[in-house]
Amino acid sequence: MSIAELLEEVRASIPLREARLLLCHVIGVSHAVLEAHPEGKVSPQDAASFRALVARRAAGEPVAYLIGHREFYGLDFQVTPAVLIPREETELLVDIAVEQPAQRILDLGTGSGCLAIAVAKQLPQARVTAVDASAAALAVAQANAARHAVSVRFLLGDWFAPVEGERFDLILANPPYVAEADPHLSQGDVRFEPRSALAAGSEGLDDIRRIVAGAGAHLVPGGRLYFEHGYDQARAVAALLDAAGFVSIAQRRDLAGILRVTGGTRP
Ligand code: GLN
Numbered sequence: 001m002s003i004a005e006l007l008e009e010v011r012a013s014i015p016l017r018e019a020r021l022l023l024c025h026v027i028g029v030s031h032a033v034l035e036a037h038p039e040g041k042v043s044p045q046d047a048a049s050f051r052a053l054v055a056r057r058a059a060g061e062p063v064a065y066l067i068g069h070r071e072f073y074g075l076d077f078q079v080t081p082a083v084l085i086p087r088e089e090t091e092l093l094v095d096i097a098v099e100q101p102a103q104r105i106l107d108l109g110t111g112s113g114c115l116a117i118a119v120a121k122q123l124p125q126a127r128v129t130a131v132d133a134s135a136a137a138l139a140v141a142q143a144n145a146a147r148h149a150v151s152v153r154f155l156l157g158d159w160f161a162p163v164e165g166e167r168f169d170l171i172l173a174n175p176p177y178v179a180e181a182d183p184h185l186s187q188g189d190v191r192f193e194p195r196s197a198l199a200a201g202s203e204g205l206d207d208i209r210r211i212v213a214g215a216g217a218h219l220v221p222g223g224r225l226y227f228e229h230g231y232d233q234a235r236a237v238a239a240l241l242d243a244a245g246f247v248s249i250a251q252r253r254d255l256a257g258i259l260r261v262t263g264g265t266r267p
Contacts, residue, residue: 001047003027004038010051013058022053025067062189073118077144082136083112084174084197085189089228089254092261093172094118096226096252102126102169106218108159108211108227109133109175111197113141113152119172120150129153131162134196159207160214167220173211173227179204204230205237212240219266226263234259 001009003023010019024034026049027042034040042050053066064070064085069078072086073094079085097105097119103126107116110130120128130152132138138154145152155162178185178198185191190198200206208229215225225246229237234251241249246264254260 010054026050072114086114104168106168106171108173113144171225175207176200177204
């Protein structure tokens with residue numbers, strides 16, 4: 001069968017853009033090659049593998065898990081169901097790190113490592129530490145750091161526990177922030193992602209509260225904390241930072257215009 005025939009065959013099951021990604025993955029060619037050679041022949045084995053992936057995608061599994069990777073900040077990251085799939089809005093945190101470079105940087109809840117690794121790539125002189133409570137996630141993050149040839153210190157543990165007694169110039173986090181009862185958790189791709197990377201108590205603020213509470217003791221004076229949060233949490237998280245004594249509280253909008261990242265400075 002040809003590439004064009006296979007893509008046509010699955011047209012009613014999944015979007016063409018996703019079918020192309022799955023087919024590139026199965027036959028091991030780039031998007032450009034797939035586009036340029038619609039007449040290219042696909043072996044019966046590859047066609048069968050492709051159809052199996054299309055069926056899984058049609059049943060809801062995220063494309064990034066099926067093909068095992070996702071782009072973030074211009075870099076390709078390995079992803080498995082042990083980690084949250086990198087999202088575009090999280091790139092705001094890399095921008096923040098790049099705009100005002102810091103020396104000692106901590107990424108809390110690193111998951112795939114995308115944030116820590118993108119920052120380390122952009123700021124080669126920085127010393128980047130990345131923490132995660134999941135050993136399976138850290139294994140993925142370590143593989144990604146090796147692949148991008150950056151040196152990041154990876155530590156296993158709960159939020160600040162593995163960096164007891166240490167201080168940083170910049171702390172970044174994309175913590176879980178979805179309310180446990182949010183119907184969003186039972187829809188679409190997020191159903192397949194680690195619950196521990198998504199949900200955080202009845203208001204989605206449990207982990208952000210812990211991070212804000214612990215950050216002061218782990219920042220040098222003048223050090224900054226920035227984290228991602230939910231679409232409706234901007235006001236609450238700014239209040240949390242203010243109550244914890246942070247100054248110069250600042251917020252950033254994502255590409256959809258939603259206040260998505262908030263941070264402040266330790267006086
Ligand atoms: N933005 C993600 C979502 O709504 C949640 C990511 C997170 O909790 N850090 O699917």
